[in-house]
Amino acid sequence: MKKVLLYLISILVLNACSDEIPEYHESARAKRVVLAYMAANSPFDNIDACIMKNLQWMYESLSTAKDTCTLMVYYKPSNKNQYIKTAEILEFQTDGYGKINGQEILQGSSLTIENVIAQAKHHQAQLGIATNSDIMKENLRIMQDIAPAESYGLILGSHATGWLPSTNAQYSRSFGIDGDTSNAINIPELATTLEQSFPSGNLEFTLFDACMMGTAEVFYELRNATHYCVASVMETPIAGFPYDRFFINLYEDVIDYAKICSETAQFNKENNWWGTYAAVDCTAMGEVAQAIQAELLSHQSELQTLDYTQVQQYGYGEYRYFSFDVVDFISQLNGGVVSANVQSSINKAVIAKDCLDGEEYPLGTLKIAPERFCGMGMYFPGRNISYTWDRYCQSSIAWYNAAGWDKIQP
Incomplete structure (x- = not known):
């Protein structure tokens, strides 16, 4: 009887340890x-x-x-x-x-x-x-x-x-x-x-x-x-x-x-x-900030005369000019050239992107050029786009100092 009992227990243990998938499987974590x-x-x-x-x-x-x-x-x-x-x-x-x-x-x-x-x-x-x-x-x-x-x-x-x-x-x-x-x-x-x-x-x-x-x-x-x-x-x-x-x-x-x-x-x-x-x-984004800061500091005089209305921007209506394409901004600041450091940092940060051609699919009067879309925008403080935006960006947004805007002379 003991042998029979041990045999039955062994079978039950083997079945419990089998590789069969249970009807419902859930891990604690x-x-x-x-x-x-x-x-x-x-x-x-x-x-x-x-x-x-x-x-x-x-x-x-x-x-x-x-x-x-x-x-x-x-x-x-x-x-x-x-x-x-x-x-x-x-x-x-x-x-x-x-x-x-x-x-x-x-x-x-x-x-x-x-x-x-x-x-x-x-x-x-x-x-x-x-x-x-x-x-x-x-x-x-x-x-x-x-x-x-x-x-x-x-x-x-x-x-x-x-x-x-x-x-x-x-x-x-x-x-x-x-x-x-x-x-x-x-x-x-x-x-x-x-x-x-x-x-x-x-x-x-x-x-x-x-x-x-x-x-x-x-x-x-x-x-x-x-x-x-x-x-x-x-x-x-x-x-x-x-x-x-x-x-x-x-x-x-x-x-x-x-x-x-x-x-x-x-x-x-x-x-x-x-x-x-x-x-x-x-x-x-730390590397992006460093690359942008280097460009801004080396083009301070150009910043004062940059026609930001010609840069690809992403705001519509009351939000017009709240954000400019990062790469297009640097390109126009640098005479049509994007530095290798800026492009490299953007390539590392933006791992995927897609957009619709604004000529065919506009948001009202806002049209996005796909070739000018790098994947992210940034604000241009200090040009009187909005006094409230400037003040808040300077006082509260970490990017302001990280990107070097605090070092730009008016």
């Missing part, structure tokens, strides 16, 4: 989790409906996963949202075998925003202004506690106006909007918030689904907060990024950033919109 922080509470337009659609696209792409993948979404809705009435954290986890949150994936006519929200696991979010630094940090902490990972990707979706201060004018809002334009977060504060939220430095990328974030001022500010950053230097179409075309690729060990840029540009082209997109290695 994922390799990467994607977080989305969506501040959709705008009283001015229908961005909430558009961000809801973005969430559906994320789900659609996530449903193709062949392994366990987790998406955590902080969502702050407007009062017009039919499906979410207050700020919540939504969790979506694939099992790699056709289920999300233990349910069959939604597809066909069942793939609706209503059903996507219903299938989510709902968690209590920290209530308060979505763009308040303490509120952001607490909600990012909650999401990381629910879904621990070796690395994270972060999508920030809302309105934005790049590095410009949220209080400089009625419609300037830096990143985010929650109820009115004063409820925003300036870029230096956002950088500190992200550094404190990911103290181990494991924020692999930040994707700005928001306007005008693709500037040297933003990338440099985030150099200690995130490795890569995906953004547009222009105002962006309100529909946002076409996540259904690339979202699942954000879980790969090596992300194809060129695909993100090209797919988004193609999506805009199909809808007869405009667009510039780039992915930047923020950790390389």
